[in-house]
Amino acid sequence: MKSIIMTAVTLQDVGLVVKRLQWHHHHAANAGLGELGLSLPQWDVLRYLHAQPDASLHALAVLTFQTDQSIGTLAGRMIGRGLIERVSAPGRAVRHRLTAEGERLRLEGAKVVGDVMQRSLGALTPDELATLHRLLLKADPGDPA
Template sequence: MTGGTTEQAKRVDAHPGGAVDLETLGRAVKEAQYRHHRALDTRLAAVGTTLAQWDALRAIARSPGASAHELAMATFQGDQSFGTLAGRLAAQHLVERRQGRGRRIEHHLTEAGERTLEAGRAVAVEVLAASFAPLDEEERITLLGLLRRMGVDAGAHP
C-alpha cells in the first residue's frame, strides 16, 4: 500500500482524534476473506471440488486418522456439518472413513482425494498470489504477523 493510500484510508475510516473505526476494519477483513472464498470456490469448481471440500481434504492430509470432531475444529465447522461433508467426500471416493478405537471414526485420503487436493492447491496458489499481489513481501510478512498475533490474543478473550 502506498503512503498516500494509507493516509487516505485513515482519514476516511477514522474517528475524530485518529482512532480507526473498528467496524470498518472488521468489515475490510471480512471483505478480503469473502473475495478469497468466492474466487477459490469459482476456480475450484473447474477441478471438481468446492472450497469446503478442498479445505476438508487439506485438513485430512495434515492429520491422517483424525476424528470428525478434530477435523470440524480444523475447518471451522460444526460437528454435524463436517459429518455431512465427510459423507459426501466418502461417496465421491475422496475419503475413507475407518473404525478407530471405541466409537472413533478415522479419516484418510484416497488416491483420488490426494489428486483432488493437489489440483486444488495449484488453484489456491494462483488465486492467493493474485489476491496478495498489491502487497510487497514486507507488507505480507507484517500482515501475517498481525493476524497471527490477533489469533493468539483472541483465544485469551471471549
C-alpha cells in the same frame, strides 16, 4: 493547494476490509474449485486430512469451521465420491484418510487457491506479508472451540 483531511481508521473499517478480502478469497476459490468438482469446504477437508491423517470428524469440524453434523454430511458425500475413506481406530473412534483421488484433487485445489491468494496477497512485499501475518495473529482471539 488542496488540503488532505486524514481521518482515523476505525476498528469497523479494518474489520470490513478483512471481511471483504475473506469474501473475495472465498468466492474466487469456490469458483475455481468448482471446475474441479470441489467446494471450498471439501478442499479444506482434503487439506486438513493431508496435514492430519486419521483426524476425527469432530477435529475436522473445528478446523473447517463447521458443525459436527455438517461435517458428517460432507464427509459422507466425500466418501461416496471416493475422496476420503473411513479407517478403524481404537475403541469406537472412526478416523478418516485421503484416497489417491482425494490427494490428486487436494493438489489441484492447492494450485487454484494459491492463484486466488496470489492475485490479492501477492501484491504485498515479503516484509509486508510477514507484517500482515504477524498482526493478524496478534488480533486473532484464538481457537473458538
